Amino acid sequence: MKPDFDLSIILARIEQATKDFPKAAMFELAERGYNSLFEQLISCIISIRTFDETTIPVSLKLFKVARTPEALLQLSPQKLSELLYGSTYPEQKAYTMLGIAQTAIQKYNGELPADFDKLIEMKGVGPKCANLALGVATGLAAISVDIHVHRVVNRWGFIQANTPEKTLKLLEAKVPVNYWVDINRLLMPFGKHICTGTLPKCSTCPVLQFCEQVGVTTHR
Template structure:
């Protein structure tokens, strides 16, 4: 990491740079009114291995039919699979959503607890979705590390990790808590559209003065 690297300054520059691009899916859905913890968690599960361009319309199609655990559980599996068409593994995700809805109703009285340990105890929910849903829906300080966040912070030289799980631990130790939710909100679109996996836009990137360009062999 360069000696003058200032995360707050870098994130402010990133925020300006991503203005022309679409928001990350969970944040876009939140702004459209799908702001409960359950809705955010469901959309995050839909988003697994699925592009935002698909995640948002699939989530909206599902929410036209069901927005609560009771409503999800009332949909039979074949119909739920049809509603999830377009996402990856729709069959698996349909059973996952049913299982989550069932536990919420039968163990938590229909109300999903805003608690990280509870969320990751749900089958099909990992740290990324648990933290993202909590951060977006409740404002809790939580860092969600997807492939974009993992790549960007390693390319900057801000962390040196091999796996997203390692990146999460490093970021929790290094990033001020008031910036935790911003990490995914800003770095997901930044990594998708600017600091891309191949041929990143380094020549016009606002972060270039602070970036170590770790692993970058070719760029635009």
């Protein structure tokens, strides 16, 4: 990590640099009014191994039919799978969502708990989705690490970890709590459009001065 590394400056510059790019899917859906914890968690399940360009329309299609656990349980696995068409593994995701909806009703009176440990107890809900849903829907301080966040912070030299799970733990230890939700909100579009996996746009990057360019061999 470079001596002048300043996360507050970095995030401010990234916010300005990414303002014209599409928002990360969960944040875009929240702005459209789909901001309950249940809706955010369901959308995050849809997003697994699926591009945002698909996640958003598939989520919107589903929410026209079902926005609550009760409404979701009115759908058969087959019908739900059809609504999820376009995302990866729609059949598997359908059963995951039905399980979440059933747990919400049977254990929590239809309202998912704003509790990380209780969310990841549900089959198919991992740390990334639990934290992202909590951060967006409830404002609870939570860091969500996807492939973009993992790549960017390790490329900076800010974190040294070989898996997103390890990156998450290190970020939680190093990043001030007031920046936790912004980590995914800002680094996802930054990693998708500027600090890309191959040929990152280093020559025009707003935070190049802070970056160690770890692993970068060629760039634009």
